[in-house]
Amino acid sequence: MNTAHSTQIHYAELHCLSNFSFLRSASHARELVERAAELGYEALAITDECSLAGIVRAHIAANERQLKLIVGSEFHLEEGLHLVLLCPNKRAYMELSGLITQARLNSEKGSYRLSLKDLTQRIRHCFALWLLPYNEKDFTEHTAYAESLKNLFNDRLWIGFQRLHRQGEQLFYQRCHALANDWNLPMTACGGILMHQRQRKPLHDILSAIRLNTPLALLGSHVNANSENYLRDLKTLSSLYPPALLEESADIARRCHFSLSELSYQYPDEVVPAGKTAAEFLRELTEAGAHKRWPRGIPDTVNRLIEHELSLISELSYEHYFLTVYDIVQFARSQNILCQGRGSAANSAVCYCLHITEVDPSRGQLLFERFISKERDEAPDIDVDFEHERREEVIQYIYRKYGRDRAALAATVITYQMRSAVRDVGKALGFDEAMITQLGKSLAWWDKREALLQRLQELGLQGQTAAHFYELVQQLYGFPRHLSQHVG
Structure with a gap:
């Protein structure tokens, strides 16, 4: 390998696991982001295995450190292929999210199952790094899939090469290079990162022991032979990789433009009747509810509260959110399922008029800004409790009305x-x-x-x-x- 130094080194780490790849990585997403920023990396990809669970924490840290974050995920396919998928744009992120969901649904809880056929059906925009097996004598079994991968990804496929000071690495590089030439595929450097600093190696060994349910002293070759799966400085990287492979990683990063900041809540249109706007329908329901709550006349203070709230809800475009919660609560009440909103939503006169909460605004001084404020710039949080024995009926109603492709249970x-x-x-x-x-x-x-x-x-x-x-x-x-x- 020609590893001649160039004047300026550009590098982006494209294969990095956080501790949301459970018991495989020894660093928090924040630690990885902060270290990559300190080292002067062009970008960092968080690519947890079949998961996006750690990406929000990485996103927050990357924004603070002004480091470009690439969203991705790694997969071990049924065919024995090892791929890292990266999101260059929002369409790719949607594809990746759907692929992860499908992979998890294909398998028992806690694992996943994915085939090349699944990728062929779902992936059109993601970039892919193809990581070849280091411990096999030849790539015959894997190169049988080269044509399929090339057809699927076109110019979005690279062979990823990792230098980790393993025996026979020079020969491995030559075999990767020969395969790249045979199929006209570019190569790129990547680190297979499992920790932000090499000092986390003892913890990584412990995590391996926990994952394999075997005391550390008996793990043998199941423990990483060295501590090279960490974020290395640019000078070290330039001594390990050909300059072209480092530069290619930065070029890939420059082609990735997606950020989680592009995402926003998208509420269902089904909650608004044809011929009406969401604002009109929410006002109509709120006024009808207010007349039911105060049949002898709505107090002036309450009218002012309602107008203030509806104005702010409209300004922030949260009407669909209120209408969605109203729809679910109405279903529960129609089936005599006990339910009640709680938390900061109790500060809302609109929620009271919609029969979501039971705190009468005419009997106290509500502070709506505890519930919604322009300064916080995030959607409100309406918590609704349903009686435990009949909660499943509500969940099934949501699936029926909105579809399983748009409704999901939250994780903790x-x-x-x-x-x-x-x-x-x-x-x-x-x-x-x-x-x-x-x-x-x-x-x-x-x-x-x-x-x-x-x-x-x-x-x-x-x-x-x-x-x-x-x-x-x-x-x-x-x-x-x-x-x-x-x-x-």
């Missing part, structure tokens, strides 16, 4: 708390159950490092072992452990 992120971090790190280090139980009872000590180390020594953990255990638990604390269905 389960993160490592201190007790679960202590338990999993202890098991990964091979501690016996009795010691792990005792350590779990010592949680009150965890905010006092010196006192805790002394406590750990009393339980049989000596010197460096105690300090190592403490550091690993602190690093793992707050990591996402898995996604679950939101309880609401």
Whole structure:
């Protein structure tokens, strides 16, 4: 490989996993973004495996650090192919979201299943990095799919090459290069990043042990041989890769223009009758509801509140949102399903008139701006509780009316708390159950490092072992452990 230095190095990391690739990456999305910005990268792609769960956190951090963020995801296909898909535009993001949904629906909870046929049916705009298997003697089995990949992606396909100081890497590069020449495919550098700094390698080893449910001492070759899957500085990269491969990564990044900032809420049109605007229909329902709430006459203070709220709702174009919630609540009430709005929505006279909430604005001073304000620049949050035994009826109504392609249950992120971090790190280090139980009872000590180390020594953990255990638990604390269905 010719790795001659160029005057200015341009590089974008196009294959990077955050800790939302559960138990595979040892860094938070924010840490990865901040480190990439410090190193002067042109861009960073967060490409968690069959997931977009970490991308919002990365987006917020990237905006703060003014680093270009590329949205993507990696997949291991049934055919044995390993691909990283990137989103150059909004259409590609829509495709990728649909592909992830399909892959998850194809499989049991917690896993996914995807084939080349699924990509052929869904993907038209995504870029793709094709990562060839390092540990196989030849690419015969994989090159059988080269024509299919070339036909599917056209000029949106690259062979991704990673330099990780593995034995035989020069020969591997030559084989990748030969395949690229045979099929007229460009090559690009990428890192297969699993941590923002190499100092996270001990934690990454622990995560591997947890994922494989095997004590670290018995993992053998299942632990990464070195700590090279981290964000390296530009000088190091220029000594590892041919300049053309580094420049190609930056060129790919420059062709990616999509940002999460382009997304906005899109509410269903079904909630507005033909011949009326959303604003007209919401006003009509609100006024009808107000007359029901105050049959003897609507107080002047309430009329002023309603006008103020409707004006702000109209200015921010939130009518469809209110009408959607109203529609769902009306269905529940028509079926005698108990329901009631709560939280900041109780500050809304419009919500009261729509029978979403039960807080009478004429009996107190509501502060609508706690619920909606121009300054916050985000949609309001109307929480509605439905009786537990009949909530499924409401969910099925939503699916029937709006379609399963436009309605979904929200996820919640389960993160490592201190007790679960202590338990999993202890098991990964091979501690016996009795010691792990005792350590779990010592949680009150965890905010006092010196006192805790002394406590750990009393339980049989000596010197460096105690300090190592403490550091690993602190690093793992707050990591996402898995996604679950939101309880609401």
